[in-house]
Amino acid sequence: DTGVSQDPRHKITKRGQNVTFRCDPISEHNRLYWYRQTLGQGPEFLTYFQNEAQLEKSRLLSDRFSAERPKGSFSTLEIQRTEQGDSAMYLCASSSHPSDPDVETQYFGPGTRLLVL
């Protein structure tokens, strides 16, 4: 396993369209995180999963944003009715089991850059 992967790496869409991004974490990791990063800013936490359970979603930006991790492996982030303000880099990260003392160390994927026209 070479690390966290994300697909697609780039996405251009028109305002009002729906988009879905995929994240494949490091295989033995059971925590998975989604972030948004805009230009000149640090990553902004959106949500995270432990296995298939979504343990925190209050920081999703609006009800247009949703995430799933149905089998506890890969995850998808969907944005419905995209707006120009959604243009950003969407990052995924994973970390290991809660019993691991290193559980807070996250490994980031390369990100998906979204441009909404």
Add this chain to the structure above:
Amino acid sequence: GNSVTQMEGPVTLSEEAFLTINCTYTATGYPSLFWYVQYPGEGLQLLLKATKADDKGSNKGFEATYRKETTSFHLEKGSVQVSDSAVYFCALCSGNQFYFGTGTSLTVIP
């Protein structure tokens, strides 16, 4: 609430100069603290971390000490190299949620 404040950049240094990037935080409870680095064209990578007060994290010649009394986690390196040119992010973890600073861009010139 939880937040991280980082020294604004960009920072430009000559090779072998001393580096300090300031980071202060506000947190409920006892967070863990991190420095992440993003090299040009690459994803975020963990540089170092500290999980409790007075811990010192270190890696690749970089160091940062968790100072509870000043709520700080300043990043230092005694002698920077051109290859250290990157964006550095300070972050905290509290209650399984992460908060990042805005990042500090460092350019090291030969």
